[in-house]
Amino acid sequence: MQEQFDAEGRLRHLITLENFDRARLTSLLDKATAYLRPAGDLPAHENRFNGRTVANLFFEPSTRTRASFELAAKRLGLHVLNLDVRMSSRSKGESILDTVYTLEAMGSDIFVLRDSEPGVPAFIAANVQSHVSVLSAGEADVSHPTQGLLDILTIRQHKKCLEDVSVTMIGDIVHSRVARSAYQALQILGAGKINLVAPPAFMPAAHHFAGAERFNEIEPALRDADVVMALRIQRERMGVASIPDTSDYHKRFGLTAERLALARPDAIVMHPGPMNRGVEIASDVADGPQSVIRQQVRNGVAVRMAVMSTVLETLHS
Amino acid sequence: MQEQFDAEGRLRHLITLENFDRARLTSLLDKATAYLRPAGDLPAHENRFNGRTVANLFFEPSTRTRASFELAAKRLGLHVLNLDVRMSSRSKGESILDTVYTLEAMGSDIFVLRDSEPGVPAFIAANVQSHVSVLSAGEADVSHPTQGLLDILTIRQHKKCLEDVSVTMIGDIVHSRVARSAYQALQILGAGKINLVAPPAFMPAAHHFAGAERFNEIEPALRDADVVMALRIQRERMGVASIPDTSDYHKRFGLTAERLALARPDAIVMHPGPMNRGVEIASDVADGPQSVIRQQVRNGVAVRMAVMSTVLETLHS
Amino acid sequence: MQEQFDAEGRLRHLITLENFDRARLTSLLDKATAYLRPAGDLPAHENRFNGRTVANLFFEPSTRTRASFELAAKRLGLHVLNLDVRMSSRSKGESILDTVYTLEAMGSDIFVLRDSEPGVPAFIAANVQSHVSVLSAGEADVSHPTQGLLDILTIRQHKKCLEDVSVTMIGDIVHSRVARSAYQALQILGAGKINLVAPPAFMPAAHHFAGAERFNEIEPALRDADVVMALRIQRERMGVASIPDTSDYHKRFGLTAERLALARPDAIVMHPGPMNRGVEIASDVADGPQSVIRQQVRNGVAVRMAVMSTVLETLHS
DSSP: OOOOBOTTSOBOOBSOSTTOOHHHHHHHHHHHHHHOOOTTSOOOOOOTTTTOEEEEEESSOOSHHHHHHHHHHHHTTOEEEEEEOOOOSTTHHHHHHHHHHHHHHTTOOEEEEEESSTTHHHHHHTTSOTTOEEEEEEETTTBOHHHHHHHHHHHHHHOSOGGGOEEEEESOOTTOHHHHHHHHHHHHHTOSEEEEEOOGGGSOOTTSSTTOEEESSHHHHHTTOSEEEEOOOOGGGSOGGGOOOHHHHHHHHOBOHHHHTTSOTTOEEEOOSSOOBTTTBOHHHHTSTTBOHHHHHHHHHHHHHHHHHHHHHHHTO | OOOOBOTTSOBOOBSOSTTOOHHHHHHHHHHHHHHOOOTTSOOOOOOTTTTOEEEEEESSOOSHHHHHHHHHHHHTTOEEEEEEOOOOSTTHHHHHHHHHHHHHHTTOOEEEEEESSTTHHHHHHTTSOTTOEEEEEEETTTBOHHHHHHHHHHHHHHOSOGGGOEEEEESOOTTOHHHHHHHHHHHHTTOSEEEEEOOGGGSOOTTSSTTOEEESSHHHHHTTOSEEEEOOOOGGGSOGGGOOOHHHHHHHHOBOHHHHTTSOTTOEEEOOSSOOBTTTBOHHHHTSTTBOHHHHHHHHHHHHHHHHHHHHHHHTO | OOOOBOTTSOBOOBSOSTTOOHHHHHHHHHHHHHHOOOTTSOOOOOOTTTTOEEEEEESSOOSHHHHHHHHHHHHTTOEEEEEEOOOOSTTHHHHHHHHHHHHHHTTOOEEEEEESSTTHHHHHHTTSOTTOEEEEEEETTTBOHHHHHHHHHHHHHHOSOGGGOEEEEESOOTTOHHHHHHHHHHHHTTOSEEEEEOOGGGSOOTTSSTTOEEESSHHHHHTTOSEEEEOOOOGGGSOGGGOOOHHHHHHHHOBOHHHHTTSOTTOEEEOOSSOOBTTTBOHHHHTSTTBOHHHHHHHHHHHHHHHHHHHHHHHTO
């Protein structure tokens, strides 16, 4: 695992939240908060980093996350290169590195990487020059650190005392890099209780998500929850045989209004998007008064601005 | 139909020219005119809206119109997100809306939408927040309002008195959103006379284009015309069986120099592009001295700047 | 051949280096040098040309060269339109011209063109208006002038006296626009000696690369070389039958450490990228201490900034 922090302990790359501590996490969330503006207001922007360059290198298609990183970068005054790269697995390691070396030589300061296979962000981070930073925008089913940050920021905006908070994650947990990163963030900030509910095929092995309570029925897992996270069924990360019948899945594990009523009345509903409406979440819940799904998206841009400005400060201080 | 104007009657969305009046149309054309510069001069640009965001959401491929909106936005100092989205029809309504909600939460101020199916711009406009605007960049065969505006601006540049002007539209009128929007603009400004000429399969039903005179031969329709609009054959909006043989079509309805000679000597030739040269228009006419086709393109950027700055003034005044 | 220089002899288009003289070449290299900054420093940038527009029109896919032109343009404050266009050969001539006319009317100042067929840049240059410039980003196997410039700039950075320099080009010379442009630049600056080494199928006809010595074995060609240029095997420009077996090719013509030892101890190793590692070049050579491959990439952005600012000065002086 490539070290994410430099010799003085400052954030240099962002690949995982695993080795973050409370102070570092809190400071990133505070920084992101400072970038938030009311909807419709002129977005926060800076010109400290004008002329620096971000290369978005997406080996897995993405509309939303790429757009979020792109806007975050532009609002920091950065030039953005968008490169959607399709590569065969066989030659990928070598080709990615040559692509990175090329973009680095052109003066890219930050690489934003998404890939369906594990290991690429750390591999790239281990090979770039000392004035270059690597940010993961989603790594296989392993890690999605900016999503974890925006999730925890959203929870913090609604629940004052994280130590008392009970979080229920529902659905395709085993394939979810979102769940992993959110779990890590919750652990670091000392969330009170984490419940996992999933059909057996979607439940992670016992040594993952240590300390979480596991359920195979949704109703008991929702009881008294403060935060309910519905997860996207990751069809693209399953074999065909294991994709569940969607209406059957919704019947057993879908987050409906009836089920949500089991949680605390002020519980918030989260989803990383894009949603399969009528599968893991009912439309009236997704659009209902307890949903904070769009707030998660808004927080995402602020979190990415905070991460980018932090690593640029590390690189050029 | 979603209201395009806000409570004070200011332009909020642009979906159709249908309910425009003369004053509003004229004021938009005047504003566009103020953005025009001589070819080769530095283009007009503004920084009033720096930091605002336009999302180009094209569900139908487009090179020219997307580029025109993109340049208009950049010259107003806006950030531009380009999203070329391919979606199946079945799930589109719901997915488009989730995509829009996401981009809205990221701080998009304007959505530029193009779609091959009718109804999408009004549907989106009915669902966005009060600080967001929707602009149609082409809606099925229904409406293409910025094209209508640039067409009428081009005519106004050449013909002082619209009341005396005779306009002849030739070709695939029934599938043409361009013809519809141009017709609406001409009606509002009180154009003297509109002639339609098309083979029966391309002639719109009688209740459309009210007041226009219909012809099934090109020569009498061109007599004494001040403005001749050749329309693109919209192969993508026809069944295979109804696509005409192109050389036969050119023989009967192609705009040739010989036929153009029937119009007034100072008649102008227009085409919305991209042209099928040798089909609806002969190359020597497209490139000839009466052609204003490239002027239409130039006007297009100015019109889109005028529309964007107008709705931004409405949203943030 | 469209004249590249205006009436006062200033650079207007860049299509080939063929008719450059030493003074012009040197002045472009000096200008590029002024845009270079140490790795990690804030890249050079200008605002003289703010609001001008570059249209990247790539009819052949490219990641690296497009990114290099895009960054060069952005660092000069230009708006960039990226248009990846797929067109059938048959209708291309006419369609390209209509696309160019359209983008010209929108206010594009510079067209950057890449095409797999010869003749397009000169054809476009002959048809644009007097305030528009055309830059080739690679024309079939004919010319790649900015690559030639960055190659010669890289050589100049390492070898003080070009008259004494011995350059060895290895591999797929006949299909290489890179080799042609580098050869032209070397001729203009009076390089001491040029060796070509290639299997018979890759060796250009005798009247090309006049004055170069030809070899069919790599070892004698490398002896005492100051500059070793390995060329990419251009599979996309060969018939299937003529693509060599790659391991056999590497055995006979691959640039290995052992072979490189035959060149001078201070010889530099160049490659235009993207590399086929293990085919035309061994990985340890590509990444070794004599390799200047990443420096070539860095120089590429500076060269493109120099070319763009030069033609903009010509257009708007």
